Amino acid sequence: MTRLPDTAWRNRLGLPELLAALGSDDDMVRLVGGVVRDTLLGHRAEDVDCGTRFEPQESSRRIKAAGYKVIPTGIAHGTVTAILPSGPIEVTTLRHDIATNGRHAVVAFTDDWQADAARRDFTINALSAEPRDGTIHDYFGGLEDLANGIVRFIGKPIERIAEDHLRILRFFRFHARFGKGVPDSAALDACMARANDLMALSRERIADELLKLLRVADPAPTVALMLESGIFTPILPEIARDGVERLTRLVDRERVADAAVDPLRRFGALLPQRPAMAAGIAQRLKLSRVATRRLEQGAAGEHDAPRALAYRFGTDIATDIILRGDMPDGELAAAMASLKGWERPRLPVGGGDLIARGLKPGPVVAATLQAIERRWIAEDFPGGDRLDPIVDQELALALRELM
Template structure:
């Protein structure tokens, strides 16, 4: 019998919450990402539990066991139970009563299969008992996970129409967990193609979150190519072009995957607005794209914007040309990032004032950069 064995399931907090619910006479299982990722050997972040206990019962059980209960999403059946300083989300079994493609009206259930049927992919409908034993209530979920097959539960079109964000989740999950040699599930792609119009109903925030997560995968090139083929990428990022993305990913080598760098490779119009990027990411994307469009040397970009931006631009320029970055590029970037302009306004204030002072500082800085950051203060002033 398959079971999960990670330290997380035996943590004092996890076992305390499970014990409290089970001793009250209710079912309780771990579900979703923690189970999936344990079986795949991937990192685990959040612990989610499912139970037949109603939210008010979970609150009472937790408080009776000396645990803190927070009604974080109680109208949807979710209570966060805090044990030993760790919060676990406990959600009552649910089944969908009505959906509109963005949100669902749910009813609580006593049946684990009802809860499994409302999930998106078979690999996400795997449950683990507190002792680690796996429960696959729909059958096939464990086989799909072992085969790295991202497959919708039941009919793909029905699952997508329940929440159109699942279109993007299909590509994201394939990028992270799918077998790139086998491609994306054909039924899933057919469901996507038949429901493209639903993407227009999604908020920019939800789309942006999914796209950033997708592009953070080790190699999302196959998923992005499938998005191009189905027309999804053109709807999400109009005027984008995925041609250079596989080249960029190859050139990145062992660098940490960076979704903003990869967004710059895709291009498109109104990207920051369409994905509701944070101000920080929006600014960085803008600087990178301006650098790509310029002929400013990488060393100067590193001096003005830092080594990370200069590295991004060097990789993206090389991807555009289909070549490796220039020999010595990383040395030049490091040199520019460490360089400090040696002249200050006070050095020129006896000869220049106002706009003339600024113009002279800029002229000297240009000379200094052109010298490879070699000219000394005395050379520049004389």
């Protein structure tokens, strides 16, 4: 019998007491979903979720009786959040689907653990564990699939995708994270057959899922598979083979530079390197203004010194340009180090300083300041005695032209 390891998160402050209040001794509550899957793989468990046979009103009452605050985060679908001293825990009443339309489900509460597990998408996500001794319950072969690196739908893939079209993108995300070798053929065939269903989803849901996919260590092989399978055609037809090649190269350069994974940077590498088109795609996906500007500027392919780029565009965009650019790998580490902790300086000369030294107010002041700033940036932002010659030379030029 497989049991959940006794890892640190199982003893986090308040969790044993919460589980006891929800009936852990009587199999009224179990640990469910990703926390079980990730712990079995030895991965860090991000979120701890519980399933319970109690309906939301009763689970809320028990949580309050144990001394914890309850937030009805999704009570219509059976979910409340218990606020423990160590952080929030979602508690969801067991459910089964009454009706689905590809985007939303109408659910009813149940006390049947297997019925609740059956409504999950993949076998590896349908595992549950008893809090008392960690006994794992596996109704659909998820343990074997987890061991073999197979992402497999529960039931018929075509039907599961019809219930929720986002499962197409989730399949590829989970394959990128947990899959080994070739993907499950039945799942892949179903995703290809129903790719057009993605057009019914909101752009926000599509963007969110794609960015989650791009967070995995190396999403490039899976993204290439999605392109070959026609998954992008209905939603992002602009993505092409050269985009996958840029993504592959970016992932390699991130490793060389020891740069943190950034899904938006990776998404920018996938898109055509044309600023207006990148901005248009970002707007279509309803990304934020900051994200849109970053994709637009990152696609421009500017060439300049690292700090000069950061001064013009900000550190994030400068990092995007450098990692996606043609700087030799041997120079990447130094370039990235030059931006670490760097704060945008302020030009230590103003118009008043130039006027005090003889320039008459007017356009010439602004033009001279711009000339000083260009040289100041090009020479890596010198100050004090190193800045004075630049100011003297540009001021002399301006005064000469006025004579």
